[in-house]
Amino acid sequence: MNTSRSKVLRTIRWVSWGLIAVLSTVLAVLWAQVRFSTEAEAKPYATPFQLTDQNGATVTERELLGKPSAWFYGFTHCPDVCPTALAEMAQVLKELGPEADKLRVVFVSVDPARDTPAILKDYVAYFDERIVALTGEERQLQQMTKARYIFYKKVGDGDSYEMDHTAGIQLVRADGRFFGTLDSHENADVKLQKVRRLIGE
Amino acid sequence: MRILITALLLLLPTSVLAHEFKAGSLLIDHPKIVETPPGAKVAAGYLTVVNSGEGEDRLLAIESTTISRVEMHASTITDGVARMKQLESGLPIPAGKSASLGDEGTHAMFMDLTRQLKAGEKIEAVLAFEKAGRVPVVFNVEKRSAQKVERHEHQ
Helix, strand or coil, rough: CHHHHHHHHHHHHHHHHHHHHHHHHHHHHHHHHHHHHHHHHHHHCCCCEEEEEECCCCEEEEHHHHEEEEEEECCCCCCCHHHHHHHHHHHHHHHHHHHHHHHHEEECCCCCCCCCCHHHHHHHHCCCCCCCEEECCHHHHHHHHCCCCCCCEEEECCCEEEEECCCCEEECCCCEEEEEEECCCHHHHHHHHHHHHHCCC | CHHHHHHHHCHHHHHHCCCCECCCEEEEEEEEEECCCCCCCCEEEEEEEEEEECCCEEEEEEECCCCCEEEEEEEEEEEEEEEEEEEECCEEECCCCEEEEEEEEEEEEEEEECCCCCCCCCCEEEEEEEEEEEEEEEEEECCCCCHHHHHHHHH
């Protein structure tokens, strides 16, 4: 009687240990999948936002996914860095010819107090009418730029303040994954090659 | 003959017609403003000052009757972040050397624009130097330089 009961107990113990082992393995595998998949396939550009484009239309992250894109963050009271970046992107679109359909170029103004959609419309059209210009509520902009590792900060007061801002252009895959950056110091050839690689993926 | 020369000069692109201004031992070479996109409230201007004299001079300020506010700024890109600051002590022009607004991100910043500045316009201004005094000049408005953008096209 005693022996048979201890046999049962031993079986239960073995089975329990076995179950614990199996469960731990399953949990470890699940944890690793979640952990490493978020790292390898993070989609910062698929995180939600709601802004307004140069035509006054509401735009969310969804409208700007689906094809590769190039993003620049700046402001129109910027005399050299911003117009130079936009002129370079306009040149890239021109160089791409018909292939330019595969790329979306987006300019986000981080200075919504001064850059209204109407101002942005004329401003970007001067460089290339295909460029999408966005701006919106401060809260939305902060949330969006944080998710995309973009820095910006208002410097100074009154009417003549400046904006410090990330100078590089971010290249983004169609599904929102990060592809790379166009550095402001790179020459036009390198930039064009990177864009060609992005749209050729 | 004069008409012919004038006609030929008119055919030249403005950038080739380097215009210059003299004040004592200073030579101010080709002040220009880059055409602005419509809606922009600021424009960037550039110039070079050659100092053939014995002593250092300094460009302290730029004034214009057509544009209410002009400042001298430097844009820097450090750690991937673009920042701009005013050149508090102006632009030093060392003796026997030249200095440019245009070097290392420096520029004249024409502010509070009330309209678009288009290529071909001329903007009158006065440069205030520490020693050479006030020098009237003209900034030519020119198309955005394609140098950076179109360099590869010439290869």
